[in-house]
Amino acid sequence: MNVNVQVVENIMSANERLAAENRKTLDGADVFSINIMASPGAGKTSLIERSLETLLPGKNVAVIDGDVATSIDADRAAAAGAQAVQINTGGNCHLDAVMLQEGLAQLDLENIDMLIVENVGNLICPSAFDLGTHKSVLIASVPEGDDKPYKYPAMYRGVDALVINKIDLLPYIPFDMDYFKQGVKILNPDLQIFPLSCQTGEGLPAWLKWLEMG
Amino acid sequence: MHELAIARHLLELTLEHAEENKATRIDQINIVIGQLSSFVDESIQFYWDMLSDDTLARGATLNFSYVPMELTCKHCQHSFSPEELAHICPQCESLALEVTAGDQCYLESIDIDTPESVGMEKV
Numbered sequence: 508m509n510v511n512v513q514v515v516e517n518i519m520s521a522n523e524r525l526a527a528e529n530r531k532t533l534d535g536a537d538v539f540s541i542n543i544m545a546s547p548g549a550g551k552t553s554l555i556e557r558s559l560e561t562l563l564p565g566k567n568v569a570v571i572d573g574d575v576a577t578s579i580d581a582d583r584a585a586a587a588g589a590q591a592v593q594i595n596t597g598g599n600c601h602l603d604a605v606m607l608q609e610g611l612a613q614l615d616l617e618n619i620d621m622l623i624v625e626n627v628g629n630l631i632c633p634s635a636f637d638l639g640t641h642k643s644v645l646i647a648s649v650p651e652g653d654d655k656p657y658k659y660p661a662m663y664r665g666v667d668a669l670v671i672n673k674i675d676l677l678p679y680i681p682f683d684m685d686y687f688k689q690g691v692k693i694l695n696p697d698l699q700i701f702p703l704s705c706q707t708g709e710g711l712p713a714w715l716k717w718l719e720m721g
Numbered sequence: 722m723h724e725l726a727i728a729r730h731l732l733e734l735t736l737e738h739a740e741e742n743k744a745t746r747i748d749q750i751n752i753v754i755g756q757l758s759s760f761v762d763e764s765i766q767f768y769w770d771m772l773s774d775d776t777l778a779r780g781a782t783l784n785f786s787y788v789p790m791e792l793t794c795k796h797c798q799h800s801f802s803p804e805e806l807a808h809i810c811p812q813c814e815s816l817a818l819e820v821t822a823g824d825q826c827y828l829e830s831i832d833i834d835t836p837e838s839v840g841m842e843k844v
Contacts, residue, residue, distance in 0.1 A: 510835055512742050514828045518731050518752070518760075601723055631759050632723030657806045660790075661759040664824065689808040693792065693818045 522636055525604035529611060529639025536616035538569075539721040540624065542602075542638050544662065545646035547628030550672040552580045553705040554646060554714075555623055559587040561715050566620040571610040573602040573627045580625055589623075590614060601632035604639055621721075630655070634662040641721070648672040653683045656690030663694040668701065670714060675704040724764035731765065732772050734828055739777055744833035747781040751832075755825040756790040790823035 517523065533540050545551050555570060562568050570584035570591045581593035592613045594606050607624065614622070624640055626633045645666040647655055650673060656663045663669070669691060677684075691698060699717060703710030731752070739747050754760050762785045773779055789802040796815035801807075809816060 508835060509748060509832060510742070511830050511832050512738055513830045514734070514738050515830070516734060517827050518727060518734060519826075521730055521733055599723075599726070601726075603726060635723055635727065635759055657808070660757050660806050664757060664820070686808065689816055690806060693806065693808065694820060696819065 519635060522604045525608060526637040526639035529604055529607050532611055533622065538616055538619050538622050540622040540640040541642045541644050542624045542626055542640040543644045543646065544626045544633045545628060546630045546651060549646045549648040549651065550705050551625050551646055552583050554670060554672065555584055555625060556587050557705050557711060558715060558718060559589055562621065563588045567618055568621045568623060569614050569619045570623045570625060571607065572625045573606065575627060590619065596627060600627055600629050601636050602626050602638060603636040607638045630659040630662050634665050642667040644668045644670060646670045646672050649674060649676045649680055649682050653687035656687065656694055660694050663691055666698065668699040668717065671700065671702040672705055674702045674709065675707045724761055725768045727760060728765050728768035728772055731828065732776065732778060735778055735831055736776060738831055739833050742833060743835055744777060745836060746834040747778040747831060748834060749782050749784055749832035751784045751829045753786045753788060753825050753827050753829050755788040755823040757823040758826040760826055788823055788825050791821045792818045793821040794818055
């Protein structure tokens with residue numbers, strides 16, 4: 508006989524269960540963790556490098572880098588003094604909770620205070636995969652244009668903090684900050700916003716304070 | 722391209738519930754997708770056909786119900802569903818908008834064949 512079975516379950520529930528396990532692992536080792544997402548070239552690695560300059564050596568920071576290929580980003584994080592693990596996603600456009608679990612297994616969590624996860628450069632796919640980190644951070648950069656919240660609403664909707672990078676370029680690029688922020692406000696009214704420049708260092712202290720407060 | 726991973730998740734979830742209910746065949750899979758989720762149905766369907774081929778779900782039909790994005794003006798309470806995110810209320814021109822629908826993304830139900838002996842509500 509033909510029956511209708513009610514499910515009403517999030518399609519991503521298997522990933523979310525694993526993400527919850529990751530969060531438990533991180534909590535157990537007392538590690539504060541963030542997941543940084545952005546389009547390619549927005550400044551994820553630069554922001555991590557600038558943050559490490561201040562955080563190290565007072566805090567033990569580890570970086571897990573997700574990329575389709577190469578270990579360039581993990582090498583940069585290691586050069587800056589962090590424990591670094593590279594995850595090559597083998598063509599996958601995002602990290603998921605399984606990949607983070609594998610990355611966590613390669614770290615000495617008991618001797619780490621903070622974990623920074625650098626997701627694959629992409630404004631669509633990573634938003635669908637909770638990793639289990641404590642906070643999600645999106646970097647938007649001024650040259651990408653002021654219409655990004657309108658074009659990628661899912662990404663803006665699910666994050667806890669927004670860094671607006673490359674503000675030193677504002678005088679040279681048509682970027683309507685009010686229009687940009689209006690879109691952000693509709694999608695995510697409580698979002699913490701940090702306009703800054705990794706190049707000049709302007710605005711970095713507020714971001715670092717948020718990061719250190721955990 | 723993340724739809725490959727999503728299709729895989731959807732298949733696992735479907736098979737889990739089908740097996741729990743002793744399905745002999747999976748007929749329909751009913752999915753709800755909000756406009757604000759980043760899921761594209763054609764891509765899910767494409768990967769689904771590839772992944773489900775040697776499973777109990779082979780040949781099942783994926784039915785997508787769409788929930789459009791809904792914005793509500795906090796000033797005049799006007800609700801509307803623009804094709805793209807709007808930043809201004811079309812009725813009173815206020816900027817105080819909030820998202821009131823469109824985030825959903827879940828497997829609602831599955832229609833399966835079961836042996837007569839399994840006592841369940843007939844559809």
